[in-house]
Amino acid sequence: MRPRLILAVFLGLLLIAPLVASEFHVTLLNYIGLYAIVALGLVLLTGVGGLTSFGQAAFVGLGAYTTAYLSATENLPGWAASLGGSPWVGLLAGLLVTAVVAFVLGFLTLRLSGHYLPLGTIAWGISLYFLFGNLEFLGGHTGMSGIPALSVFGVELRESRKFYYVIWAVVLGAVWLTQNLLDSREGRAIRALKGGVIMAEAMGVDTARSKVVIFLVAALFACVSGWLYAHLQRFVNPTPFGLHIGIEYLFMAVVGGSAHVWGALVGAGVITVLKQWLQDWLPRLLGASGNFEMIVFGLMMIVVLQRARDGLWPILARLVPQREVRRDVPQGEVLPRKPVPESGLVLLEARNVVKQFGGLVANNNMSLTVKAGEVMALIGPNGAGKSTMFNCISGVNPPTKGEVRFRGEVVTNLNSRQIAKLGMSRTFQHVRLLPTMSVLENVAIGGHLRGSKGVLPAMLHLEREEEQRLLAEAARQVERVGLKDSMFELAGSLALGQQRTLEIARALCADPCLLLLDEPAAGLRYLEKQSLAELLRKLRGEGMGILLVEHDMDFVMGLADRVVVMEFGEKIAEGLPDEVQRDPAVLEAYLGGVD
Numbered sequence: 001m002r003p004r005l006i007l008a009v010f011l012g013l014l015l016i017a018p019l020v021a022s023e024f025h026v027t028l029l030n031y032i033g034l035y036a037i038v039a040l041g042l043v044l045l046t047g048v049g050g051l052t053s054f055g056q057a058a059f060v061g062l063g064a065y066t067t068a069y070l071s072a073t074e075n076l077p078g079w080a081a082s083l084g085g086s087p088w089v090g091l092l093a094g095l096l097v098t099a100v101v102a103f104v105l106g107f108l109t110l111r112l113s114g115h116y117l118p119l120g121t122i123a124w125g126i127s128l129y130f131l132f133g134n135l136e137f138l139g140g141h142t143g144m145s146g147i148p149a150l151s152v153f154g155v156e157l158r159e160s161r162k163f164y165y166v167i168w169a170v171v172l173g174a175v176w177l178t179q180n181l182l183d184s185r186e187g188r189a190i191r192a193l194k195g196g197v198i199m200a201e202a203m204g205v206d207t208a209r210s211k212v213v214i215f216l217v218a219a220l221f222a223c224v225s226g227w228l229y230a231h232l233q234r235f236v237n238p239t240p241f242g243l244h245i246g247i248e249y250l251f252m253a254v255v256g257g258s259a260h261v262w263g264a265l266v267g268a269g270v271i272t273v274l275k276q277w278l279q280d281w282l283p284r285l286l287g288a289s290g291n292f293e294m295i296v297f298g299l300m301m302i303v304v305l306q307r308a309r310d311g312l313w314p315i316l317a318r319l320v321p322q323r324e325v326r327r328d329v330p331q332g333e334v335l336p337r338k339p340v341p342e343s344g345l346v347l348l349e350a351r352n353v354v355k356q357f358g359g360l361v362a363n364n365n366m367s368l369t370v371k372a373g374e375v376m377a378l379i380g381p382n383g384a385g386k387s388t389m390f391n392c393i394s395g396v397n398p399p400t401k402g403e404v405r406f407r408g409e410v411v412t413n414l415n416s417r418q419i420a421k422l423g424m425s426r427t428f429q430h431v432r433l434l435p436t437m438s439v440l441e442n443v444a445i446g447g448h449l450r451g452s453k454g455v456l457p458a459m460l461h462l463e464r465e466e467e468q469r470l471l472a473e474a475a476r477q478v479e480r481v482g483l484k485d486s487m488f489e490l491a492g493s494l495a496l497g498q499q500r501t502l503e504i505a506r507a508l509c510a511d512p513c514l515l516l517l518d519e520p521a522a523g524l525r526y527l528e529k530q531s532l533a534e535l536l537r538k539l540r541g542e543g544m545g546i547l548l549v550e551h552d553m554d555f556v557m558g559l560a561d562r563v564v565v566m567e568f569g570e571k572i573a574e575g576l577p578d579e580v581q582r583d584p585a586v587l588e589a590y591l592g593g594v595d
Ligand code: ADP
Pocket: 357, 360, 362, 380, 381, 382, 383, 384, 385, 386, 387, 388, 389
């Protein structure tokens, strides 16, 4: 069956389920839907963005309690009385409260890295749970009842069969929004969070902002789920918003396949059904009552982590013939370009740059300049400090002392994102790309600063025109570096030499006036090197400044206008390629005195 047909069958089954299923099963499906909305947020946050949160249940609670408070409290205080009564006002208020709380919590915790972040989410997950239980006006641990039923188009949804359609419309809506978001400029930035932060920042992506975005989206999804829950149950107490439920949501996302949108539905379905089933059967089998299902879940989690780390979705997806990968090259209007600096103008000036790593002086008093329309080569033996110099210049790892000016501006204290904005673009000696994204998408990350449409247009797919132009630009750069045939392949499947070439296309996609290339020809075959040299000559002819680190001496000497030679972190020679090649100090130190 074709994927579209499977989707149609799935939607058809969803549509008729409440007409044929028993009350019990409809209720089960309702809960699966509610959980899936939360799990979907976790797919975005944890699976895609790599930020583990145990605290999502607390956001569900915020959504549920806000609407409960506004719609079920008799004698609301004056300011709230004017809002009270309507579940829809409860939804808006819940989203607002959640956004504010998530923003504050995100601000406090997202800067934590490693295991500190999950610990942070546990901390606020517990705090909010106890807040719900201890606030008098929220009914304490007994909770609140008398929450009105939801009315949609004048139909009061008192039965679960009717409520079902609202829940599943929200689930599908959330799937659509999430998929749209991931398939956009903002989505590429989000997908770079897991393992590509340094690269993305060097391409101008504000990764801290992307983290806040997915944190907010995940929290708002959870809030909507809580709102639905409150009006379905018409009663709330703190229990379903505690830490152990937060862990269960994470189970769902991981078991379903945490990096896949549909994995959230699979995970929510499998865990909910299994839990129900185990709750029924285990006590009977064991002849005792208790929460035995949690023990089985724990074991199941360990098996999943051992055997199917990517969850169930990829396994299911393998059973279905894959949709044909789109292979039509994106076409679109050319993006505007920055004015090209006048040839010969000094673009980059590094003065007395010192970089220390503890006691190691990796760069000592290094100075160099690069002009528009020239290729400057930085050479020296391994460990001389060339890559460190690149990091100092591009803001990836700023210098300990000294000054870097770019286009007349002091950039020593700017971060790599700010420097990228000024028109400097770089590649990395140890390639930094996103292996599970296509070549085209990887290159499009380079064009991040040339688009401006934000998260909302992306989620609603209102930015298609800009996206098309960005992808078309990326496609042109892919063709330009000679990777056209691999445009739709996964970047991780390329040979190392081609991955380096991909990085050049990505850097070019940013429309830079200064290009920093760290060993671009390593791993290339002879003919590939030739065409790379040709490309660099062409770029130089167009007025680009190029700073090049390369070990292949024929490549360097045939291309460079000027050469700086480094050894042990210091500059030992500088001049025209011919002069440098004859310099005794260079021959001695770099070429080992031969010739
Ligand atoms: P090159 O690119 O010329 O081969 P590098 O700039 O990579 O040299 O390295 C220069 C020296 O700095 C090496 O001794 C290397 O081990 C050290 N170095 C580079 N980066 C770091 C770092 N992040 N922390 C500590 N030492 C580093």
